[in-house]
Amino acid sequence: MKDDTANQMRARRLGVLTQHELIALVHADCPVCRSEGMSAHSQVTVTHGDKSVIATLYQVTEDWLPVGSVGLTDQAWERLDLEDGALVRITHAPPLASLSFVRQRIFDDGLTDDQIRAVVSDIVRGAYSDIHLTAFVTATAAKPLATREVISLTRAMIDTGERIDWGVTPVADKHCVGGLPANRTTPIVVSIVAANGLLIPKTSSRAITSPAGTADTMETLTRVDLNRDELRRVIEKEGGCFIWGDAVDFSPADTAIIRVERALNFDSAGSMVASVLSKKIAAGATHVVIDIPVGPTAKIRNRGQARDLADLFRTVALTFDLKLRIEVTDGSQPIGRGIGPALEARDVRAVLSRSPDAPQDLRDKSLSLAGAVLELTGKVPEGEGIARAAETLDSGRAWEKFLAICKAQGGIFDPPVAKYQRPVNATRSGRVAAIDNHRLARVAKLAGAPDDKAAGLDLHVRIGDTVRQGTPLYTLHTESIGELSYVLDYVKSNPDIIELTR
Amino acid sequence: MKDDTANQMRARRLGVLTQHELIALVHADCPVCRSEGMSAHSQVTVTHGDKSVIATLYQVTEDWLPVGSVGLTDQAWERLDLEDGALVRITHAPPLASLSFVRQRIFDDGLTDDQIRAVVSDIVRGAYSDIHLTAFVTATAAKPLATREVISLTRAMIDTGERIDWGVTPVADKHCVGGLPANRTTPIVVSIVAANGLLIPKTSSRAITSPAGTADTMETLTRVDLNRDELRRVIEKEGGCFIWGDAVDFSPADTAIIRVERALNFDSAGSMVASVLSKKIAAGATHVVIDIPVGPTAKIRNRGQARDLADLFRTVALTFDLKLRIEVTDGSQPIGRGIGPALEARDVRAVLSRSPDAPQDLRDKSLSLAGAVLELTGKVPEGEGIARAAETLDSGRAWEKFLAICKAQGGIFDPPVAKYQRPVNATRSGRVAAIDNHRLARVAKLAGAPDDKAAGLDLHVRIGDTVRQGTPLYTLHTESIGELSYVLDYVKSNPDIIELTR
Known part of the structure; x- marks a missing residue:
């Protein structure tokens, strides 16, 4: 502890990918750890040069890891910027006063x-x-x-994160609080807004509780893990972007919190508002449109809940001098057809490229949100936002902007297609009375989304449609037989996800 | 997934000691996992014969673990009862409905x-x-x-745990809700009660938030990790025991919950009552004395809190037809001198062996609790418990019983003595007005207790004592220089743990 040469050990890359936890393995007979009184499951600080991480220490009793070496998982290795055999120092992690x-x-x-x-x-x-x-x-x-x-x-x-100042105002942004499968408006809104000459440095998350986040979806179309310098270059060139927020590290605390929320499959209003607004402010946004979908099986169940959430957003935004517009939208059923990263990407592309079979609901909602951004930032007068958005889309300028942004981010890819596709058919004829967003999202996740980019489902019906017995309600997309049988078990025991009345 | 030969992999013991988490490592190119769509940090079921465990899957990209092998941490290995090279099956863990x-x-x-x-x-x-x-x-x-x-x-x-029926009544037990350092009455009470011919199949926990639990302390004197058969043998022979509860698996859920509470350094009333009473009932107890120490820096801060907790204990005990007696005791300062496993064991031995320098407070409190057990079970009339307990102790019968139980459990050892001892002296003269139990416990833990059995501290003063500047208030015991310097930092920034008035 007294000098820099004490407690030094030789680092070894284990090549172990953990999702997050940093692990350090040392041999149980290691004198350095013995003299420091470190035991299994201690939290230790691993230091190399001016970099350090806190890791959980596990002891190894077999000889594949020699005494004097410390094995590190990949994330620890990368954060310490190590080379094999480098010397690192192991010390007790400081006590956790907080x-x-x-x-x-x-x-x-x-x-x-x-x-x-x-x-x-x-x-x-x-x-x-x-x-x-x-x-x-x-x-x-x-x-x-x-x-x-x-x-x-x-x-x-x-x-505690990084912050960007664009030196201009307005800087636009949009966010959806989520809870509705598909609903992939962001890439369309960004393309329309940027095509109108506004800055919209949009960063997105991966899925928290859903089968896909915007970052998961856009990853099937272009590169999304840009760093801050690259983000700046793309925005300065094209005005808009669709990138993964974690890569620019605007809010590392939020990244950690969201990982826990994902494992528990929930998020709470307070942490959601802090998460969303901290990242918008860090990204330099001045004018933000928030989409709150409301429906009986959406995240926000009724108007009262939406009002409380909107109030919290407004109060916090006011404190940080952020201009906000809240759009409370229909959350009774998914927006768009595909649910899962690649399937949603296909819908986004269809709307932007004005394909004749593009989902109308996704188009309409995107225009409405883009219109709200154009009005909030003063780009167009109140009441003229949707018309301007439609004109931008229909003229092909939004599609051109989309392609230009993708190119600036690193090129445009074709989304993958799943190996196995299996329709789930109506067990009787009737009218679609309701769609359970929550359980439909679960189906897509059991199919493998978002980890398998091509996995998910394609929804063929909307509320009010009449279906005949034996016609497909939705089609499952999976990458493995194992997952297909897994999700079919769930589908069989949940025949009422799409509720039919006579 | 269809037959038993699918998904088979060769097991390899990693020799990694985790405190609890079961980890399975597989190579990232492993076809079995690919076809099942398993990714980093999946929860998987590992099956061998009729045994299975749920483990967290991490992927390995380096070749020290070959494709087709699954590396398992020691706890997983032991729970599956494996031999090297054994074939195990890996499948998705079932969804977590609860x-x-x-x-x-x-x-x-x-x-x-x-x-x-x-x-x-x-x-x-x-x-x-x-x-x-x-x-x-x-x-x-x-x-x-x-x-x-x-x-x-x-x-x-x-x-969900194992349960023992002794076929007789009464079966006695005692428990302290904790929060007071030292206070190691259990081995003394058990010895006195068993010496009076009662059954007292006492199981104890390791430390949750304290520098030592009874199991930690007794482990320095005898073997405590007895299984259920061994427990039965010891009780049938000697009437009493001091063993580690986890080893007999009376409440595996409680073991998991306590591990989390330990990391967070708290426990809550409801889970504590369920934890304590479920283990007493599982151990076959019919009559239980509960010690609730109350003091401004104990776990239970005031009489009102003690009353609420006592009410909860009584209501739950009534439901399960358990006879209960609650003793609300003085929690203003530690009971006994040593704080830490070996130091507390020394005090216990001193009281039982009637050593002239045995701590009087530990003796008095133990007699009072043993007396309460003797009265509650009807062994002696109300009001005669303490006298009987004192007689049992003073006659040497309690000490003989203690030695006999230790022998039955596997022999008696001498507690270890710490390598480094350093007094913490009074910085001025005065009278001891208060002792902060909470921070004093923290000092003992920073010194290495309970992981280092010999670590902790020896308290030399009690409330009301007069001390002169430069005389030792307590002595730190540590096994390493690293920990000594670590705990001295804390002591220096907390000079008022023992509060002196002029």
């Missing part, structure tokens, strides 16, 4: 600005294990964050 | 008996990751379990 604030949040009061900042800082430096992170996320879901806590969380997330 | 109940518990209502049973069953079969477990534990701490939920949780824990 954990008392997590306990306070569970048992007693809300947290102050400073306390939330301490928690977020510790999350960002990787000091929270899954257990610590989950306790914070669950506590703020079970006992919802107060408005002032949401503001503190938003500020802490902005301050 | 997770919707965890979400329900976070966002909406309490849970029904069946819902709690479903959660507990999934925990027991290892299907919950740290994230899932922590969400359940945190939700039931942030929004406390209703009494009927505590009853459901207790019942589910009993039903």
Whole structure:
């Protein structure tokens, strides 16, 4: 501990891909760890030069890992920027002072600005294990964050991430709170808005609870893991982009929190507002349109919930001087046909390229949101947004802009097509009375989306359609027989996902 | 998926000790996993013969693990009872239906008996990751379990574990809710009670939030990881025992929950009551004395909290027809001198062997609790318990019983002594006004307790003592220089753990 040569060990790349957790393996007989009193499952700091990470230490008793070596998982390896055989230093991770604030949040009061900042800082430096992170996320879901806590969380997330200043105003952005499968309006809105000369540095997430996020979808069409310099180049050239937010690291705390929410398949209003607005502000946005789909099986179930969420968005936005427009939209059924990254990408392309079989609902909703952005930023007068958006789309200028952005991001690809396709047919004739968004999303996820880009489903009906017995309601797309049989089991035990009345 | 020869892989022992998480490593090019659509961080079921475990799958890209092999951490290896090269089958872990109940518990209502049973069953079969477990534990701490939920949780824990019926009544037990460092009365109470001819099949936990649990302490004196058959043999021979509860698996769900609580350094009333009573009932106890220490820096801060907790204990005990006596005791300072496994063991031995320098407070409290057990079980009339307990101790019969139990459990050892000892001296003269139990426990943990058995501290003062500047308040015991410097940093920045007034 006294000098830099103590506790040095030779680093070895294990080639183990973990989704997130950084793991360090050392031999149980390792004198460095013995003298420091480190035991299985200690949190340790691994340092190389001026870089360091906090990792969970596991002990190895077999000799495939020699005494004096430390095996590191890939994420740790990359964050330390190591080469094989490099010397690293292992020390106790510093105590986690902010954990008392997590306990306070569970048992007693809300947290102050400073306390939330301490928690977020510790999350960002990787000091929270899954257990610590989950306790914070669950506590703020079970006992919802107060408005002032949401503001503190938003500020802490902005301050612990990277921020871009474009030096101009307006800078537009849009966001959907989610909960509706498909509904892939973002690439269309961005193309229309950018084609009108506005800046819209849109970053998107991967799926949290859904079968695809915009980043998952766009990844089947172009490169999305651009860094901040590349983001800047694309925006300066084309005005718009569709990139994966995590790669630009606007809010590393949010990335960690979302990973936990994904495993639990929920997100709560307070953390969602902080997550969304912190990333918009970090990306330099000044004018943001928020889409809140409302429906009985959407994330937001009724108008009252939508109003509360909208109020929270507005209050927090006001604090940070962000202009906001909330669009409460129909969330009774999916928007578009494909559900899953590649299938949604196909719909997006169909609308933009004015294909005759493009889904009309996706076109209409995208025009409405693009119109809202054009009006909010003052690009067109109130009431003229949709017309201008339609004109941009119909003239082919949005399609050209889309292709230009893809090219600037690294080229345009063809989305993959799944190996196995299997229709799910109506077991009787009738009229479609309701579609369960939640369980339909589950079907697409069981089929393999979003990890398998081509997986998901194609929805063939909308509410109000009449179907005959034996005609397909939707078609499953999977990449493996295993997953196909897995999802068919679920489909069989859930025959009412698409509800038919006589 | 169709037949037993599909998805077979050769098992390889990695020799990696994790504290709990079961990990399976496979090469990224592994066709079995590809065809099943398994990706990094999938939950998979690993099956061998009639045994199976659920593990987290990580992918390996380096060739130290060949395609077709699955590397398993030690805990997975042992639970599957494998030999090197054995064939195991890897399949998708079944979907986690009970997770919707965890979400329900976070966002909406309490849970029904069946819902709690479903959660507990999934925990027991290892299907919950740290994230899932922590969400359940945190939700039931942030929004406390209703009494009927505590009853459901207790019942589910009993039903998913093993249970012993002794065929006689009374069967005695005792438990302390904790929060007070040292306070190692259990081995003394068990020895006195068993010496009076009663059955007291006491199982103890390791430390949850403290520097030592009774199991940690007794492990420095005898073997504590006895299985159920061994437990039965010891009880039938000697009437009492001091063994580690996890080894007999009375409540595997509780073991998992406590691991999370330990990482978060808290436990909540509802889960504590379910945890304690389920294990007592599973161990066949009919009459139980509960010690609730109350003090400003103990776990239970005031009489009101103690009353609420006592009420919850009584209501749940009544449901399961368990006779209970609650002793609310003084929790203003540690009981005994040593804090840490070996140091507490030394005090226990001193009291039992009637050593002249035995801590008087530990003796008095142990006699009081043993007396309560003797009265509750009807062994002696009300009011005569303490006298009988004192007689048993002073006659040497308790010490003989203690030695006999240790012998039956596997022999008696000498507790280890720490390599480094360093006094922490009074920075001025004065009277001891208060002792911060919580921070004193933290000092002992930073010194290495309970992982290092010999680590901890020896407390030299009690409230009301007068000390002179430069005399030692307590002595730190550590096994490494690293930990010594670590704990000294904390001690220096917390000079008021022992509060002195002029």
